[in-house]
Amino acid sequence: MYSEEVMDHFSNPRNVGTIPDADGVGTEGNPVCGDLMKIFIKVKDNRIEDIKFQTFGCGAAIATSSMATELVKGKTLDEAMELSNQAVAKALGGLPGNKMHCSNLAADAIHAAIEDYRAKHPVASAASS
């Protein structure tokens, strides 16, 4: 039911972990729904210098978290804000239909982390935009 790319990212997820001194943290999902993603970002010169994730969820939830962090690492914050959940699913070669909504939240979690960073660093955000 899962593509090879999904199974690859599920078996060997990239960027798992936390960043203790993260510049921004974003969370999406809810353990009651069976999926919870947490994204940590380190920002330098308005770019995502480092990114880590923690995810509680099914295979698709873990694979989309891994793929999404790969897609935005090194990108500017504005570029990362452009990433959509659909684009993450596409990069994984698609997801089963019933997984598109519940388990495909990684881009939203990244956006939340960037918004958290921008709220905490209004000067840096303003200067760079």
Added chain:
Amino acid sequence: MTDRSVYLDHAATTAVDPRVVDAMLPYFTEKYGNPSSIYSLGREAHRALEQSREQVAAILGADKREIIFTSGGTESDNTAIKGVAWWNRLKSKGNHIITTPIEHHAVLHSVEYLQRFGFEVTYVPVDRDGVVDPGDVEKAIRPDTCLISIMYANNEVGTIEPIAEIGEVAIRRHVPFHTDAVQAAGYLPLDVNKLNVDMMSLSAHKFYGPKGVGILYVRRGTPILYQQSGGAQEGKRRAGTENVAAAVGLATALTISHDNLEAEVQHASRLRDRLIAGIEERIEHAHLNGPRTNRLPNNVNFCFEFVEGESMLLNLDMAGIAASSGSACTSASLEPSHVLKAMQVPIEIAHGSLRMSVGRENTEEDIDYVLNTLPGIVLRLREMSPLRAGQESWGSGDSHTEHTHQE
């Protein structure tokens, strides 16, 4: 990937016993007659069918006319529940059905279907181990109650229900009593008179028989309206040319399992107890679902906190282990197990359920392999999870309150 493969999903289905296959084979290519035909080929098929029926009836302590061959447990449950309900509707009699929230979907969706036509349903609650109180069943009975349907043993958590006691209530109050015994067959006694049941569903592929065949026992004097129109087969209660090979397969499988019941129970219980003890010893924050005693000999079901079931199944599959989960992601409905919910397991914990059901071909080495593999899988997923023991809040957006990750 691994070369080792351990099948621990016998509650889902079992491999067909080679002796069963041998018994079935002649009825495909040589003795292929229609049991309704009058010539010798037909009579031969008829004899095989009736002999299979007698074999099943003997094991159930029933009369052969009380055995209906069906396409499986789902059809048996549908026929029992809708059959009784529609007969009552036809006679303008009872309109109320009693069941439990932990039944198989074949039962739950049948009563929900009837609710759309005005039948009323009472769901008798279960306790935290999934056990039904016969006293609660009695309290739920109304003057218009036309059916009680309660499973013999639960497919997810292995709880064995007090069927004989519930049956006593049903007899005393003159209410027909159906039990879905699909998971019980092969491990628990099936004598319908000791169980005090009027109807009982069985499915062959749960006891090393073929898929696509089951039986419904219907006690004489329990009227049901047929659910499939056509010929006069199965005492006019189930139209359609009989699947003779499958009926022979079911009877052979049930006979083998009945003859070896004690040994099967001992073998499965030993493996089950080894698995439960090993998990409790090796994995923290693991909760056994279902009772410790009064449990199906082949059933192990745990919730592992902070991990999700499907990701466990995928990792187990990579290690060659086949198991099952009540997590939302493994169901089409995207809701976690209705059984765990009824047992008041918190939803976020129910997402991390894992069912392992042992069977005939499993060995102690299989169990030890699982016990050596599973803790690492749970640990890996927990390391990846933002949820942690003793962590009250998550998603605060404040990284300084987070636990540091253990690499």
